[in-house]
Amino acid sequence: MKEPKVHVGILFEPQIEFILLNPYRINGMEISGKQVVTYNEGRILWNGRLYDELLFEPVNEATDAFELLDVTIGINFHWERKEDQRFLGSLKIIVENKKLTGINVIHVEDYLTSVISSEMSATASLELLEAHAVISRSWLLAQIHKNKEITETQTEYSAFTQTDEELIRWYDREDHTRFDVCADDHCQRYQGITRASTEIVKQAIAATRGQVLTSDGKICDARFSKCCGGAFEEFQYCWEDVKYPYLTKQRDWSKSTTSYKLPATNAMQNDSAAPVAGSSSLVADSPLPDLTQEAKAEHWIRTSPEAFCNTTDKKVLSQVLNNYDQETTDFYRWKVVYTQEELSALILKRSGIDYGQIIDLVPIARGTSGRLWKLKIVGTKKTLTIGKELEIRRTLSTSHLYSSAFVVDKEDISPEGIPARFILTGAGWGHGVGLCQIGAAVMGEQGYKYDAILLHYYIGASIEKLYE
Numbered sequence: 058m059k060e061p062k063v064h065v066g067i068l069f070e071p072q073i074e075f076i077l078l079n080p081y082r083i084n085g086m087e088i089s090g091k092q093v094v095t096y097n098e099g100r101i102l103w104n105g106r107l108y109d110e111l112l113f114e115p116v117n118e119a120t121d122a123f124e125l126l127d128v129t130i131g132i133n134f135h136w137e138r139k140e141d142q143r144f145l146g147s148l149k150i151i152v153e154n155k156k157l158t159g160i161n162v163i164h165v166e167d168y169l170t171s172v173i174s175s176e177m178s179a180t181a182s183l184e185l186l187e188a189h190a191v192i193s194r195s196w197l198l199a200q201i202h203k204n205k206e207i208t209e210t211q212t213e214y215s216a217f218t219q220t221d222e223e224l225i226r227w228y229d230r231e232d233h234t235r236f237d238v239c240a241d242d243h244c245q246r247y248q249g250i251t252r253a254s255t256e257i258v259k260q261a262i263a264a265t266r267g268q269v270l271t272s273d274g275k276i277c278d279a280r281f282s283k284c285c286g287g288a289f290e291e292f293q294y295c296w297e298d299v300k301y302p303y304l305t306k307q308r309d310w311s312k313s314t315t316s317y318k319l320p321a322t323n324a325m326q327n328d329s330a331a332p333v334a335g336s337s338s339l340v341a342d343s344p345l346p347d348l349t350q351e352a353k354a355e356h357w358i359r360t361s362p363e364a365f366c367n368t369t370d371k372k373v374l375s376q377v378l379n380n381y382d383q384e385t386t387d388f389y390r391w392k393v394v395y396t397q398e399e400l401s402a403l404i405l406k407r408s409g410i411d412y413g414q415i416i417d418l419v420p421i422a423r424g425t426s427g428r429l430w431k432l433k434i435v436g437t438k439k440t441l442t443i444g445k446e447l448e449i450r451r452t453l454s455t456s457h458l459y460s461s462a463f464v465v466d467k468e469d470i471s472p473e474g475i476p477a478r479f480i481l482t483g484a485g486w487g488h489g490v491g492l493c494q495i496g497a498a499v500m501g502e503q504g505y506k507y508d509a510i511l512l513h514y515y516i517g518a519s520i521e522k523l524y525e
C-alpha cells in the first residue's frame with residue numbers, strides 16, 4: 058500500500074475565492090494567481106465556463122501551496138470568524154446542496170502533522186505525541202476505508218429505545234459522504250499549513266509513519282477521553298451494544314511496572330503516587346473491583362485509588378488540557394452541588410420533560426468504570442430511567458457533566474420527602490473508553506514507550522505499519 062490521500066472538506070459557500078501561490082495543473086493547463094468559482098444552477102462557473110467538478114493539482118507536490126480566502130472557523134462558537142488559510146496538496150471543487158464545497162486532497166502524513174500540531178500542547182512528551190499520532194492515523198484511515206453508503210449528512214446520529222419507564226439513547230458521529238473528514242471539531246480541526254507545525258510533532262509523525270492499531274485484521278476504533286477515573290469503561294455502555302475485544306475493562310495502572318518500562322530517566326520524582334521501578338507490589342494487591350456492583354462503585358468513587366490518571370501534576374495536565382486552566386485539576390474525583398430549584402429547572406430545560414420537583418436520582422446500571430448507563434429520575438410528576446452515559450451527562454448539566462460515574466447525596470429532606478440539595482460526587486472526565494489522555498501523559502512522563510502506552514489502553518491490539 059502507498060501512502061493514501063485524505064479528502065478534507067474545508068468550506069461550503071456559493072462562491073469560493075482562492076490564490077494559487079505556485080503554478081497548478083488543471084485540464085492540461087498550468088495556471089496560477091487569484092481564482093473565483095461560483096455556484097451556477099447546479100454547476101461550477103469558472104472563467105466564463107461551466108464545470109461539474111474541478112481539480113487543481115500542484116506541479117511540485119512537496120512545496121506548492123494555495124490559499125483559500127475567507128474560511129469560516131469556529132462554526133457556531135462565540136469566536137466564529139473568517140480567515141485566509143494556506144494548504145499543501147490539491148484543491149477539488151464539487152457541487153453539494155446548492156453550494157460549492159472546497160476540498161483539500163492531501164497526503165495522510167501531512168494532514169496528521171497539521172492536526173496534531175494544532176490539537177496538542179507543544180509541551181507534550183514525544184511518547185505521548187507518538188501514541189496520539191497512531192490513534193489519529195487509525196481514526197483517519199478508518200474514515201477513508203469506510204464504505205460510503207450512508208446518504209444522510211447529519212453531524213450526529215442517535216439511536217434509542219423507549220418505553221413508559223425507560224428512555225435509553227446513545228449518540229455517535231455521522232460520517233461524511235462526499236469527502237473523508239471535515240476541517241471542523243466534528244472531525245478534527247484542520248488549518249492546513251496556515252500555522253507552522255511543531256518540530257516535536259513532525260518527529261512523532263515521522264517515527265510512527267504508516268502505523269495504525271489493528272485487531273483481527275481491522276483498524277481499531279481507537280476512542281479516547283480526558284480521564285477514565287481509574288478504570289476503563291467498555292464501548293457497549295456508551296454507544297451501540299457491540300463489544301470490542303480491545304476496549305475492555307482494566308485498571309488504569311500497570312501490574313508490571315518493571316517489565317515494559319524504560320529506565321526512569323524522566324520519571325516524576327515529586328509525585329509520590331508514581332510507581333517506582335522495582336516496587337510493583339502495590340498493584341498486585343489491587344485488582345479492578347467489579348464496579349458494575351453499586352456498593353463497589355460507591356466505594357471506588359468516594360475514594361481516590363491509585364491510577365496513572367490520578368495526578369494533579371500541572372506539568373502533565375498542561376500537556377493534555379486545551380487552554381489549560383490552573384483551577385481545573387479536580388476531575389479525577391469531583392463534586393457538583395445543586396439546589397432543588399437548580400436541579401429541577403435544569404432537568405426540565407435539558408430534557409424537555411417535566412418531572413416536577415426531584416425526589417431522587419437512583420443508580421440503576423453501571424458500566425465497568427462505575428459510569429452510570431441507566432439512571433432513574435424520580436420526580437413528583439414523573440419517574441423515568443434515562444441512559445446512556447452522554448444522555449445522563451447532558452441532562453444533569455448546562456453543558457456536559459464531567460462523567461456519569463457519580464454517587465448522589467441528598468440533604469435537608471423536607472417532611473414531604475423533597476431534598477433541598479443534591480451533591481454529586483464523581484470520577485473522571487469523558488466516556489472513559491480507550492486511551493485515557495491524562496493517564497497516557499503520565500505514562501509518557503514516566504518513560505513508557507508509545508507502543509506500551511497504546512497496548513495498555515487498547516488491550517490485545519496490534520500496531521501495524523500499513524505503508525512505508
Ligand SMILES: [Zn+2]
Pocket residue numbers: 233238239240241243244245
Ligand atoms: Zn466532520
Ligand SMILES: [Zn+2]
Pocket residue numbers: 284285286287288309364365366367493495496
Ligand atoms: Zn485513566
